[in-house]
Amino acid sequence: MNNIQLDNQGRLKHFLGIGGLKRSLLIDILDTAASLINVPEKSVKKVPLLRGKTVVNLFFEPSTRTRTTFELAAKRLSADVLNFNIDTSSSSKGENLIDMLHNLQAMHCDMFIVRHGAGGAAYFMAQHVAPDISIINAGDGQHAHPTQAMLDMYTIRQNKGDFAPLRVAIVGDIRHSRVARSDIQALTILGVSQVRVVGPKTLIPKGVEELGVKVFHDLKAGLKEVDVVIMLRLQRERMLRGAFLPSAYEYFQYYGLTKEVLKVTHPDAIVMHPGPINRGVEIDSNVADGPYSVILQQVSNGIAIRMAVMAMTLGAVSEKKDAN
Amino acid sequence: MSSINQIDMLICSMANYLNHHLKTQNRDDVLMVGIQTGGVWVAERLHALLKLPKPLGQLNIAFYRDDFSRIGLHPHVKPSSLPLEVENHHIILVDDVLHTGRTIRAALNEIFDYGRPASVTLAVLVERNGRELPIQPDIIGCSLCVEPGKHIKLCGPDPLSLEIRTLHE
Numbered sequence: 191m192n193n194i195q196l197d198n199q200g201r202l203k204h205f206l207g208i209g210g211l212k213r214s215l216l217i218d219i220l221d222t223a224a225s226l227i228n229v230p231e232k233s234v235k236k237v238p239l240l241r242g243k244t245v246v247n248l249f250f251e252p253s254t255r256t257r258t259t260f261e262l263a264a265k266r267l268s269a270d271v272l273n274f275n276i277d278t279s280s281s282s283k284g285e286n287l288i289d290m291l292h293n294l295q296a297m298h299c300d301m302f303i304v305r306h307g308a309g310g311a312a313y314f315m316a317q318h319v320a321p322d323i324s325i326i327n328a329g330d331g332q333h334a335h336p337t338q339a340m341l342d343m344y345t346i347r348q349n350k351g352d353f354a355p356l357r358v359a360i361v362g363d364i365r366h367s368r369v370a371r372s373d374i375q376a377l378t379i380l381g382v383s384q385v386r387v388v389g390p391k392t393l394i395p396k397g398v399e400e401l402g403v404k405v406f407h408d409l410k411a412g413l414k415e416v417d418v419v420i421m422l423r424l425q426r427e428r429m430l431r432g433a434f435l436p437s438a439y440e441y442f443q444y445y446g447l448t449k450e451v452l453k454v455t456h457p458d459a460i461v462m463h464p465g466p467i468n469r470g471v472e473i474d475s476n477v478a479d480g481p482y483s484v485i486l487q488q489v490s491n492g493i494a495i496r497m498a499v500m501a502m503t504l505g506a507v508s509e510k511k512d513a514n
Numbered sequence: 515m516s517s518i519n520q521i522d523m524l525i526c527s528m529a530n531y532l533n534h535h536l537k538t539q540n541r542d543d544v545l546m547v548g549i550q551t552g553g554v555w556v557a558e559r560l561h562a563l564l565k566l567p568k569p570l571g572q573l574n575i576a577f578y579r580d581d582f583s584r585i586g587l588h589p590h591v592k593p594s595s596l597p598l599e600v601e602n603h604h605i606i607l608v609d610d611v612l613h614t615g616r617t618i619r620a621a622l623n624e625i626f627d628y629g630r631p632a633s634v635t636l637a638v639l640v641e642r643n644g645r646e647l648p649i650q651p652d653i654i655g656c657s658l659c660v661e662p663g664k665h666i667k668l669c670g671p672d673p674l675s676l677e678i679r680t681l682h683e
Contacts, residue, residue: 201586225574225593233601234627237577239587501577505586 194316202502204316204325207334208375216379220344222498223491229266230493239501240269243300247273249328250306255465255489256328256338260303263496272299287311288318295320301504302326309333309368324503326496332368337499338464339372341492343380345484346418348491349460353377357456359386359412360403362422362445362472365393365434369464370422374401388412389445392434393424409445414454421447421463421473438471448474452482460484521639521674524655525556528637529563531653532606535635541604544635547571549621550592552610552668556639556655560608571596573607578620594624601629610668612638615647640666640676 193210197203202215229237245264249257257273264271274294294302301324304312309331316325329335343353350356358377364370364387377385378401387398388406399405406412413419424441435441447461461473461483469475478485536544545568548557554572561570574594576587607621618636625631637653642660660666665679 222587226577228593228595232627233629236627238623239577239582501587505582 194313201505202499204312204327205336205499205503206312206316206325206327208336208339208372208379209334211379213379213381216340216343216376219340219495219498219502220347222502223340223344223494226266226497226501227491227494229497236266236268238268240264240267240300240504243267243269243504244298245269245271245301245303245500246294246299247271247328248276248294248302248304249274250276250304250311251329253305253328255492256305259489259492260326260328260337260496263493263500264301264303266493267497267500269301269500287315291315291318295323300324301500303328305329307331324500326499326503329368332366332371334372335368335464336372336376337492337496338369339376340499341488341495342369342373342420342462342464343376344491344495345462345488346460348487349484350417353380353382356382356418357384357386357416358382358418358420359388359406359416360420360422361388361409361412361447363393363424364389364398364422365395366425367422370420371401373420374403378402386412386416390435390441409447409451410454413451415456417456417459419447419452419455419459419461421461423464423466423468424471438468442471446470446472446474447477449476449480452477462488464488521676522559524639525559526563528556528639528653528655529560532560532635532637533564535653539604539633541633544568544604544606545571545596545600546606546608547573547596547621547625549607549609549617550574552639552670553608555668555670555674556610556637557608558671560606560637573621573624575617575620575624578624580616580620596625596628599629600625600631602632605631605634606637607634608637610638611640611642611666612636612649612651613642613644613666615645615649618649619647639668642666 195202195204195206229235247257247260261271303326304315305328311330312325312327319325327334327336360370360373374385385403386406387394387403388409391407394405459482461477463485467473467478469478546557546561546566548554550572557570572595574592636651638651639655641651641654641657660678663681665681667677667679669675669677
């Protein structure tokens with residue numbers, strides 16, 4: 191099948207989603223990130239791979255962690271970074287996405303990091319962009335967040351080693367979560383033993399079982415003997431239409447991760463969260479700051495994963511440009 | 515082409531030259547760094563022969579290559595590990611084959627990103643023709659002159675052997 195993300199040699203040209211990628215390519219991303227992980231330990235915290243390249247952060251939705259880690263990743267690869275301020279950009283003056291894209295292309299930029307509220311926005315841009323430009327999806331609507339999924343996979347491999355024997359539970363607002371979708375795809379491709387989703391019926395999308403996951407509505411039953419717990423934030427900004435929950439307090443009573451609940455997991459289980467954390471809503475402070483929490487490792491690993499994906503995609507398009 | 519004994523003899527003679535070089539320069543507190551992967555194999559043997567007290571460093575120059583925009587990122591690269599401070603240390607940089615000089619240029623750039631060394635001495639198992647940059651070795655195992663288009667490769671790690679291949683064969 192023709193995958194827009196890959197070049198004719200099967201290498202990553204854009205990074206839009208996890209679906210359709212081979213296990214070997216996901217492992218390549220993890221291995222490349224591993225070789226970049228100690229760049230910040232040098233006195234000059236950079237490698238010159240993307241020297242002379244221009245990376246544009248194109249964020250149509252608010253983000254702190256993802257945008258800053260993409261910016262830091264680009265700078266650690268020696269690229270020049272342009273942060274597009276969407277609030278003051280032409281989009282608020284009615285310019286459409288394609289015109290904006292063509293204008294940025296005319297400025298000789300090499301890569302666009304795109305976050306957008308509409309699912310498929312990054313894919314749409316990849317279809318219309320010049321062949322020597324890479325698009326990286328930094329989250330599109332409720333669809334995909336592939337770099338978050340890969341940094342989650344990196345953190346799991348760092349702490350657990352082999353993927354095959356692992357039981358992983360994703361807990362909370364599965365319905366509105368692009369992280370959950372990308373995580374489920376990555377975990378499945380990497381061949382974990384079981385992926386579970388846990389949450390109230392209102393926050394689990396219908397038909398999610400078709401992705402190969404097991405659904406639980408009881409938190410303790412869902413977490414029984416799991417090796418990895420991925421907690422999700424309640425995306426209240428996406429709950430404007432419909433009554434999904436009685437209250438945050440009630441949600442915490444049934445689905446909040448506490449030390450008491452964690453007793454049912456495997457004793458060495460790790461707790462992850464893509465952030466930002468809502469303490470006392472989906473996770474107790476004792477757990478978020480406890481010894482099983484690898485939440486800050488995820489943030490550090492995010493920089494290395496984003497460096498790896500940028501280097502791999504721009505390496506592929508550079509060669510294409512040269513071959514022409 | 516070469517048997518294990520010949521390669522070992524070359525490395526022994528390199529160790530002798532290096533020993534003499536360090537004594538005349540009055541450098542006893544050195545940090546040896548091998549360039550992955552062939553350079554590390556040579557450096558491991560030199561490090562053992564010279565009984566150097568400081569652990570061996572390894573450099574992976576994949577992220578410093580000047581042909582990234584032509585050939586893209588080389589997959590399966592191991593990270594560099596320089597276990598000690600580079601700042602103000604005398605460094606012995608070891609590689610298997612010195613050809614164009616571009617690998618050494620990349621390695622020097624990476625070393626300087628870790629700090630400012632007091633000096634860098636270059637030791638190579640094979641010095642061949644075809645230099646494209648003004649880089650010359652201080653310690654040489656042997657010098658070879660081969661036709662353009664030929665590639666000298668160190669195979670290993672155990673035993674070590676040299677092969678001459680034709681590029682794009």
